[in-house]
Every structure is written in C-alpha cells, then in structure tokens.
Amino acid sequence: MSSTIIERPEAAVPDGRPATNAGLPPRPSLKKRFRADQLTAWGFIAPVVAYLVIFYAYPLFKNVDLSVRDYTVRSFIDGNAPFVGFANFTAIFQNPTFGPALVHTLLFTGISIAFQFTIGMALAVFFFQNFRLSSTLRALFLVPWLLPLIVSASTWSWMMNSDSGVINSVIQSFGGTGINWLTSPHWALVAVIIANIWIGIPFNLVILYSGLQNISTDIYEAASLDGANASQKFWRITFPLLKPVSAITILLGLVYTLKVFDIIWIMTKGGPGDSSTTFAIWSYQLGFGSTLPDFSPAAAVGNLLIVIALIFGFLYLRVQKRQDA
Amino acid sequence: MISFFRRKRALTALAGLAVATVALTGCSTGSGGGSSAAKGTYTFWDPYPQFDASSAWTKLVEKCGTEAGVTIKRTGYDTSDLTSKALLAGQQGNSPDLLLVDNPVVSTLADAGLLTDTSETKTSTSDIEANILAAGQVDGKTYGVPIGANTLALYYNKKILSAAGVDASKITTWDSLTAALAKVKADGKKGITFSAIGTEEGSFQFLPWYWGSGADLTKLDSSDAASALSLWTDWVDKGYAPNSVINNTQTTSWQEFLTGDFAFSENGTWQLAGVKASKIDYGIISIPAKAGGAAPAPTGGEFLTIPVQKDSARYAVSKKIQSCLTSTANYVSTDTTLSYVAPTKAAQEKQVAADPDLEPWVTAVGDAKGRTSDNLGTKYPKISEQLWKAVQNSLSGSQTPDAALKQAQTAAAAAIK
Numbered sequence: 001m002s003s004t005i006i007e008r009p010e011a012a013v014p015d016g017r018p019a020t021n022a023g024l025p026p027r028p029s030l031k032k033r034f035r036a037d038q039l040t041a042w043g044f045i046a047p048v049v050a051y052l053v054i055f056y057a058y059p060l061f062k063n064v065d066l067s068v069r070d071y072t073v074r075s076f077i078d079g080n081a082p083f084v085g086f087a088n089f090t091a092i093f094q095n096p097t098f099g100p101a102l103v104h105t106l107l108f109t110g111i112s113i114a115f116q117f118t119i120g121m122a123l124a125v126f127f128f129q130n131f132r133l134s135s136t137l138r139a140l141f142l143v144p145w146l147l148p149l150i151v152s153a154s155t156w157s158w159m160m161n162s163d164s165g166v167i168n169s170v171i172q173s174f175g176g177t178g179i180n181w182l183t184s185p186h187w188a189l190v191a192v193i194i195a196n197i198w199i200g201i202p203f204n205l206v207i208l209y210s211g212l213q214n215i216s217t218d219i220y221e222a223a224s225l226d227g228a229n230a231s232q233k234f235w236r237i238t239f240p241l242l243k244p245v246s247a248i249t250i251l252l253g254l255v256y257t258l259k260v261f262d263i264i265w266i267m268t269k270g271g272p273g274d275s276s277t278t279f280a281i282w283s284y285q286l287g288f289g290s291t292l293p294d295f296s297p298a299a300a301v302g303n304l305l306i307v308i309a310l311i312f313g314f315l316y317l318r319v320q321k322r323q324d325a
Numbered sequence: 326m327i328s329f330f331r332r333k334r335a336l337t338a339l340a341g342l343a344v345a346t347v348a349l350t351g352c353s354t355g356s357g358g359g360s361s362a363a364k365g366t367y368t369f370w371d372p373y374p375q376f377d378a379s380s381a382w383t384k385l386v387e388k389c390g391t392e393a394g395v396t397i398k399r400t401g402y403d404t405s406d407l408t409s410k411a412l413l414a415g416q417q418g419n420s421p422d423l424l425l426v427d428n429p430v431v432s433t434l435a436d437a438g439l440l441t442d443t444s445e446t447k448t449s450t451s452d453i454e455a456n457i458l459a460a461g462q463v464d465g466k467t468y469g470v471p472i473g474a475n476t477l478a479l480y481y482n483k484k485i486l487s488a489a490g491v492d493a494s495k496i497t498t499w500d501s502l503t504a505a506l507a508k509v510k511a512d513g514k515k516g517i518t519f520s521a522i523g524t525e526e527g528s529f530q531f532l533p534w535y536w537g538s539g540a541d542l543t544k545l546d547s548s549d550a551a552s553a554l555s556l557w558t559d560w561v562d563k564g565y566a567p568n569s570v571i572n573n574t575q576t577t578s579w580q581e582f583l584t585g586d587f588a589f590s591e592n593g594t595w596q597l598a599g600v601k602a603s604k605i606d607y608g609i610i611s612i613p614a615k616a617g618g619a620a621p622a623p624t625g626g627e628f629l630t631i632p633v634q635k636d637s638a639r640y641a642v643s644k645k646i647q648s649c650l651t652s653t654a655n656y657v658s659t660d661t662t663l664s665y666v667a668p669t670k671a672a673q674e675k676q677v678a679a680d681p682d683l684e685p686w687v688t689a690v691g692d693a694k695g696r697t698s699d700n701l702g703t704k705y706p707k708i709s710e711q712l713w714k715a716v717q718n719s720l721s722g723s724q725t726p727d728a729a730l731k732q733a734q735t736a737a738a739a740a741i742k
Contacts, residue, residue: 073437073703077415096736162568183571185723271523272571272721273714285710290525291408291430292706 060306066299076295088300095297097274097282104189105278105308108196108264109257115197117250120204125238127205128212138209145202153266156195157182160267182268185275192264192276199263200256204249211245212238244323251316255309279305367395367642370411371425372627373663374401381662389649393642408433411632415439420632422643425472428460428695429525429709431628432702435468441631442466446644457668460695461628463702469630470651473665475594476693477533477622478685483606485514485588493608498617499537499556502589506565509588516565517589518581520573521557521720525706527713529623529696530575530591531557533612535712536694537620542701542708545715546727546734552615554726558719571720593625594686595664601682609685611692621694626665666690707740 067088075081092098127138144152159166160181168178181191215238223233261280264270270277270285277285279301287298369386376382383399390397400421402410408430414420420439434440443450443466450458450467457474461467481493489512491505506516520530534557535542540550560566570578575592582590583603591612600607611619629650631643649655656672657679659665666686667673673687697705715733718724724732 073412073433076412077437077439079416096732157572161572164569180568180721183568183721185718185721268572269523271714271717273523273718273723275721275723288405288409290706290710291427292433292703293409293412 063299063302063306066295067297067303069296071295073293076293081296084296088296089304092297092300092304097277100274101277101279101282104276105258105280107189108193108260108278109254111193112196112200112257112260113250113253116200116204116253117246119197120201120249121208121242121246123201123205124208124212125234127209138205141205142202144199145206149199149262150266152199153195153263156191156198156263157267160191183272185272188268188272188276192267195263195267196257196260200253203256204253207245207249207252208242211242214245215241244320247316247319247323251312254312258305258309258312279308365395367393367397367423367639367646368421369397369399369423369425369646370407370421371399371401372404372407372427373425374403376401382659385655385659386646386650389646389655392649393645395642395646397646411439412437415632418635420634422631422634422639423646424630424632425627426469426630428471428624428626428628429697429705431461431468431630432463432697433706434630434632435463435466436703439632440468441633441640442468443470446631446640446647448644448647452671453668454670454691456694456698457624457626457690459698460624461630463697464700469628470647471668472627472629472650473656473660473663474624474626474668474690474693475665476624476686476689477530477591477593477612478689479517479610479612480582480590480592480596480600481608481610482582482585482588483608484585485509485512488512489514489588491588493610496610497613499613499615502613503556503560503565506560506588507563510563510565515567515581515587517560517591518567518573518578518587519557519570519591520575520578521570521713521716522572522574523713523717525709525713526575527716528709529625531712531716532696533591533620533622536622537612537614539615542699542705542712544734545708545712545737546730549615550730551726554716554719554730557716558726561720562722571717594666594690597664597682597686611685611689619689619692621692622689623696624690624693626668704741708737711737711740 068083068085069075069081070084070087071081123141127134158164160168162168162178162180162183165181167181172178179187181187219237219241220233223237228236259280260278261284264276264278264281265284268276270281283298283301283305286294286301367390369390371386373382386399387397404427407426411420411424411426411430411434415434415437424434424440426434431440435442448470450470453471454474457471458467461469461471483493486493486505486509489505489508491508493505496502496505509516521527531553534553535550538549538553538556540547540553544550557566561568561570567581569581573581578590579592579596579599581587582592583599583605585605612622614620629647631640631647634640650659653667653669653672653675656667656669657675660667660672660676661679666683667676677683677687696709697703701708711733714736715724715726715729718729718732719726
C-alpha cells in the first residue's frame with residue numbers, strides 16, 4: 001500500500017489512486033517525495049522487523065542449523081560442527097523411541113482436544129443459560145487455568161500415586177483394585193491425558209462462551225416460535241454458527257497441546273520407560289535429560305514438532321478460505 | 326509546512342532506526358563484555374541456590390576471596406541448570422573463574438574443553454582419596470578438586486525391625502535382606518523404599534545393586550546385571566517395595582520413609598540432619614553386595630573446577646581460592662554444612678571426632694566408586710540413560726529384566742560408538 005493514502009485518506013479518490021496535488025504551491029519532485037516516504041515507512045517498520053528477526057527468525061534458523069549439523073559438547077563451544085544434512089533426522093526416524101513417541105503425541109493431542117472441546121462446549125452452553133450463580137461457577141471453572149502448571153501437575157501426581165493417592169483410595173473404598181496410574185506402562189499416558197484435559201477445559205469454555213454471546217438471541221426466539229426443541233436449537237443453530245470460533249479453538253488447542261511438556265515431565269518424566277514420551281518430552285530428554293546433551297537430534301525432534309504444527313496451521317487456513325468462499 | 330512535517334517524521338523514523346541499531350549492538354557488546362570482569366572481581370558459580378548471601382557457605386567463599394586479595398561474586402544455580410549455564414558461558418567465552426559442579430558433569434565439561442586440568446594449574450591432589458578423585462579424572466588428567474563426597478546406604482527403622490524380629494547387623498547379603506523384607510511384610514509393615522525414577526537419580530540409586538552383583542557398566546546385559554534388576558523387580562512384584570518407587574525421586578522416597586511405615590530406605594548422607602530431627606529411631610547399614618560385604622555405591626558430590634579463561638594470569642588467584650576452600654579446616658566446616666563426607670583422611674577424622682554418627686558414612690564413602698570412573702567419562706551419561714530405562718521397563722512389568730537389559734545394551738552400544 002502507499003503511504004500517501006495513510007497520511008491523507010480523505011484525499012484518496014475512490015479508485016485508490018493517490019490524489020493529484022495540481023493546485024498546490026511548490027513541492028518536492030514526485031520522485032524525491034516517494035523516496036522520503038519509503039524511507040519513513042522503513043524507519044517505522046524497522047523496530048518490528050528487528051524484533052521479529054532477533055526473537056523469531058534467528059532462533060528458528062538456529063534450531064534448523066542445530067538439526068542439520070553434528071553438535072557435540074565440544075563443537076557447541078567451538079562452533080564448528082560439521083554439516084551432516086539430514087543424518088540427524090534419519091537417526092531420529094530409526095530410533096526405537098520414534099514410533100512410540102509419534103503414537104503417544106497423536107493420542108495425547110487427539111484425545112485431549114476431543115475431550116477438552118466437547119466438555120468445554122457442553123459447559124459453555126450450560127453456563128450460557130444464565131441461572132443464578134452461573135457467573136460465579138463459571139469463574140470457578142477458570143481455576144485450572146490460573147494455577148501454575150507445576151502446582152496442578154504435582155497435585156495430579158499426588159492424587160494418582162499408586163500407594164497413597166486419593167483416587168486409588170476412592171476406587172478401593174468401592175471395592176475396586178487400585179490402578180498404578182503413573183507407574184504402569186498401560187496407564188501412564190491415560191493419566192497425563194486426564195490431567196491435560198482438566199487443564200485445557202477452561203480455555204475451551206472461555207472462547208466458546210464468548211462465541212455464544214455473538215449469536216443473536218433473535219435467531220433462538222424465531223426457532224422457539226417455530227417449535228424447535230433444545231437439541232434442534234443446538235445442532236441447527238448454535239453448532240453451525242459457532243463453527244468459525246470452534247475452528248480457531250481447536251487449532252489453538254492443537255498447537256498448544258502438541259508442545260505440552262511440563263505436565264508430562266512433572267507427572268511421569270515420560271516414563272515408565274517410554275510409555276508416556278511425546279515428541280516434546282523426547283526432545284527435552286535428548287537435549288537436557290542426561291549430563292551429556294545431544295543438541296542436534298533434540299533440535300531435529302523440535303523441528304518435527306514445528307512442521308506438524310505448521311501443517312495444522314495451513315489446514316486451518318484452507319478450511320477458513322473454503323468457509324469464506 | 327507539510328514538507329516540514331514530513332521531514333520531521335523522516336527524522337523521527339531515522340531516530341527510531343538508530344535506537345534499534347543501538348539496542349542491537351548494545352546487546353552484542355553486553356554478552357561479550359561479561360568476560361572482562363573488573364579487575365579484582367572473581368566469579369564463582371555453585372549448585373547451592375539454597376544458600377543466600379548471609380549463609381556460612383557464602384561467607385566462607387567470600388573470606389577465601391579476601392585472603393587471595395580479590396572480591397568474589399558468587400552465584401548459586403539449580404544443579405540441573407548449572408550444566409547448560411556452564412556450557413553456554415563457555416560458548417560465549419565468559420566462563421566463571423571457579424565452577425563448583427556435580428561430579429558426573431566434570432567429564433562432559435572437560436570433553437568440551439572448558440576446564441583446566443590440575444597439571445595446568447599445578448594443583449596438588451595427593452591427599453585426596455583416590456576413589457573420590459577418580460570421578461573427576463578422564464584419560465589420566467584430573468579436572469578439579471572434590472569439595473566433599475556423599476553416597477548411598479540403607480537407613481532402617483529400628484522399631485519396625487525389632488517388632489518383626491530382624492537383626493539389622495545380620496543383613497550382609499541380598500538373600501538376608503530379602504528375607505528381612507519378607508518378615509517385615511508378614512508383620513504388616515512396608516519393606517523398602519528407593520528411587521527408580523527415569524532420570525540420573527534412578528541410575529544413581531540402582532548402581533549399588535548393579536555393582537554389588539559384580540556387573541560392569543560396559544556390559545549391561547550380563548547375567549549379574551540381570552540378577553540385580555531381578556532383585557528390585559521381585560521386591561516390587563512381591564510388594565516388599567511400593568509400586569510408587571518407579572516414580573519416586575530420592576526426596577519422595579525419603580518422605581515415604583519418614584511416615585514411619587517403612588523398614589528400609591536407600592538414601593544418602595544428606596538426609597542425616599532430617600532423620601535426626603524426625604522422631605524415627607533409625608540405624609544405618611551399608612548396602613549389601615550379592616555375595617556379602619558392602620557393595621560399592623556411587624559417589625555423589627561436587628568438584629571445584631577452574632574453567633579455561635582467555636587470560637591465563639587469572640589462574641593463580643583462582644588456584645589460591647581453590648586451595649583455601651579445600652583446606653582441611655574448611656573441608657570440615659563446608660562438609661558439615663552440606664552434610665557431606667570430606668574427601669581427605671585428615672578432614673574425615675576431624676568430622677568423625679565431631680560427630681560419631683558419620684562413621685558408617687565415612688566407611689560407605691571409602692567403598693564408593695565414581696560413576697564416570699573406569700575411564701567411562703562421557704560414555705557414562707549414555708549408558709546411564711539406557712540403564713534407568715531398563716530399570717523402569719522391568720519394574721513396571723513391560724519387559725522382563727533380561728529383555729530390558731538386552732535392549733538397553735543394544736541402545737547403549739549404539740549411542741557410545
């Protein structure tokens with residue numbers, strides 16, 4: 001866009017061409033003015049560009065650079081790690097942890113999102129009915145979001161403790177046998193998914209609730225007059241009209257859940273063995289888990305995560321384009 | 326008028342650009358400038374964030390600086406944080422003058438070329454116990470001086486053992502320990518708690534049993550190794566040890582012991598102050614080896630190292646500070662504060678004279694062995710990672726001890742090749 005339009009919008013003619021300044025007294029030549037304008041524009045953009053380059057482009061570049069070189073602790077110091085191309089990625093793909101980590105990442109993300117969204121939607125619709133104390137209760141549902149993750153994850157891991165956890169003692173008081181939530185290879189992933197669903201519900205609730213507020217009550221009134229029942233109102237009005245909001249909620253949830261690290265690390269450290277290791281955990285284990293860091297494979301796993309998140313991002317853009325069209 | 330405004334705006338924008346540029350260059354000089362600390366100020370990093378400026382430890386460090394004629398700027402980092410901080414500082418060329426670091430990290434930092442060895446600084450290490458010093462040695466070179474050592478032993482609850490009719494002094498083999506656990510369980514109490522978490526802590530706790538079986542870290546799938554892992558796995562399967570050990574850190578397993586329901590806890594020197602404060606009537610025995618006698622436990626504790634500096638003239642003062650902190654008198658006061666055992670005979674004798682309870686720990690440290698010893702160096706972290714995974718896989722029942730260790734050996738061999 002031309003900066004002339006920005007500085008004097010009223011002077012722009014409808015077809016977007018800059019207004020002519022025919023009647024005005026001496027002014028710098030068009031060429032000179034154009035250059036000064038452009039300089040001004042760049043001057044204003046410069047801080048933002050510098051910010052983006054320093055805090056986004058450079059770290060991203062560095063991460064890609066790390067993953068295509070063979071960094072050891074020594075070459076990390078010297079900075080002359082040999083270029084190895086895709087060798088780190090090949091090593092990652094062939095690593096026995098890759099398969100389980102991929103499956104766990106997909107299960108963790110998929111199941112978490114499905115439950116967070118469904119429960120969040122149900123609660124949003126429920127609280128939208130504005131009964132007494134509904135706003136207080138709604139505020140209480142935000143608590144998981146407000147708690148520091150270290151607190152909620154530690155609390156979950158106490159509750160799920162095999163021997164002294166409150167969940168097992170409830171199960172046992174009803175005559176069941178306790179479950180080794182965090183220490184059984186079959187349950188560890190389930191345990192961290194449950195905790196993650198609990199943490200993610202408020203986010204879905206808040207966004208969907210605000211989406212509901214944008215749906216005009218007239219439509220519901222009209223539907224009531226036409227004799228629509230509650231479930232028809234939900235499936236024919238609420239759900240379709242919430243589609244754009246739902247799409248962005250799910251996308252944000254996906255990106256956020258893919259890289260969840262703290263909950264799993266605090267609760268199980270990705271264990272026992274590899275049974276709750278996701279890509280985010282694996283990347284950390286490689287890079288910082290032992291006293292001898294493996295920066296390059298860790299960066300490769302990190303890049304894999306970025307690529308997966310990007311794919312979902314593009315998918316979202318496509319869906320949105322189709323909706324707009 | 327308009328053109329005046331426009332020029333002014335262009336100027337403002339240029340000024341903005343200039344500010345951004347200054348910020349950028351300021352940034353780069355800022356990180357580079359850290360290395361040229363003001364003359365007379367020496368930087369000192371340690372993994373003891375729990376000690377603030379008023380603590381005895383900080384005062385001791387500062388006093389040693391004053392004696393060497395300089396001011397010391399001490400910073401305490403979290404242990405797990407310190408390794409990456411030290412690596413980053415090394416990369417930026419502004420390593421601290423003195424770095425106190427956990428012993429298994431020494432070989433990693435030495436491998437990165439970040440540490441001076443004692444021959445460069447002409448530091449004498451002759452009076453330090455060989456098994457403790459070995460943790461900081463790679464290829465015949467010694468990279469620092471231990472500030473103190475700790476290790477593992479078995480704490481036991483006297484009340485529970487006497488009720489179950491177990492004599493702790495008779496526990497000298499794995500079989501006698503397992504028999505004792507069976508008696509305790511039959512008496513309605515809980516047997517033993519330890520930490521088998523999927524981090525270095527898990528390997529640290531498993532090593533006394535691993536080494537006590539006669540197994541070697543270079544061969545994870547030996548039958549001796551399998552016997553050690555079977556021992557732990559059977560304890561969990563039979564309920565002698567709680568299932569939660571798979572997720573226990575040493576701190577959480579210690580909390581279990583402090584409930585007073587457990588007969589034994591595998592834990593370290595550093596819990597001594599805590600157990601004295603608790604109401605538990607406790608005793609300590611060394612961890613038995615399979616065939617009898619004390620098993621070698623891994624040494625814990627930090628090394629005081631002198632990282633490589635651009636200006637090698639700084640080493641002389643750093644060395645003075647180092648030898649001040651590692652003098653016999655200071656060993657005694659430091660290691661008493663940290664609840665460690667001193668690494669020299671002379672200091673150990675003084676410690677035991679002051680506190681006879683330390684006697685079994687001095688013996689245990691004497692039997693202990695460095696994790697990176699046997700010239701494993703930087704191979705150790707790779708092996709250890711597979712070892713703790715095998716322990717987790719076996720204890721959680723997803724693999725048999727044999728299969729878990731076979732898989733670990735394959736992975737470790739591939740990782741250290």
